[in-house]
Amino acid sequence: MSSPSDLLSTWARGISPSPTLAIDAQAKAMMAAGHDVCSFAAGEPDFDTPEHIKDAAIAALRAGKTKYGPTPGIEPLREAIAARHSAERGVKAAASQVVVSPGGKFSCYLSILATCSPGDEVIIPAPYWVSYPEMVKLAGAVPRPILAGDASGFLLSASQLEAAITPKSRMLILNSPSNPTGAVYSRARLEEIVAVAIRHNLIILSDEIYEHLIYDGVTHVSPASLGAAAEARTIVVSGFSKTYSMTGWRLGTLVAPPAIAKAASELQSQMSSNTTTFAQYGALAALKETALTQAALQKMLAAFDRRRKLLHSGLTAIDGVTCLLAQGAFYLFPNISGLGLPSNEFCARLLQEEKVATVPGSAFGAEGYIRLSYATSDEVIAEGVRRIARFCQKLKHHA
């Protein structure tokens, strides 16, 4: 044991900690120390959980729902998730195909562990959510990112997918609406991609955690809704964190073909057991008390939509910055490659010099971009954009 890393496993030495959580923590620490930070780093809604959801969890707590529950989740919640999943996708999923986990993040990891063996390749369109490659590596599998930049609307094409397939390809990860780009796949594009996945016998991990955060009248389409062959190979991950402002509750879901759901539940039984029992009663209220839930969701969506446009118009007015107006999630992913700094240096200096927290595109496998979350107030957006513009002007001036 000559160095501290001798104490660690191959897994622990190989992992990169989540850069988004790290930057968010850094911004919060600076604020706590009295700095006036405009943070665009948060990966969570800035709204509180709706009251009726909190009330249901409090009532469950008082009613003694404080014990272990069934590993894949309490039955009424699994039934409600299966019913909702089926109605929204035009399929017939059973409650036995549902696993409720401690977060969408864990649902993704379970899905990968349940289906991928060491050496299997997992195709991940980039820009990607930071955790996918790391989770794939933790399963002993091999991440194969394919870049789709802003020129293609951050959307993978069927021919790109076809070209990336090897005899070891096992899984394709799709994430629509996307973190970090907010891009949304159309039905037509998904149909083309899914046809390739079917032809090459790939499993599709469809991370739909932002499925309800979508604007401009665009419809969310799930690969699971594109016919029996697609459904039979698709694992849909979703959860309560983003749609209902429940990030701290740790409630994720997966709906999968029966054999995969069973394996995911068995893995969960050895890794975490059920997620918090009384929290699941809160989730049940989110799905059952639909009028209250819809009212809270619509209020949040209206605010996000307004802020999305505010941030987009501010960013696109800056010389040297271009930005697509994304139609989902709560992120924009502007192109800053014209300003002459690598994205990590750009973000580090922006935080240092202007106290604006953003996340470098390099963390998402896409150099030349930065990610901004607009899950923050209109005031922070207005002031943040002023500071970013000043910073960019300075960079242009010194170029």
Ligand SMILES: Cc1ncc(COP(=O)(O)O)c(C=O)c1O
């Ligand atoms: C694309 C994506 N998937 C999954 C998650 C996981 O969410 P949670 O574990 O909070 O449910 C996130 C959260 O940032 C995300 O952005």
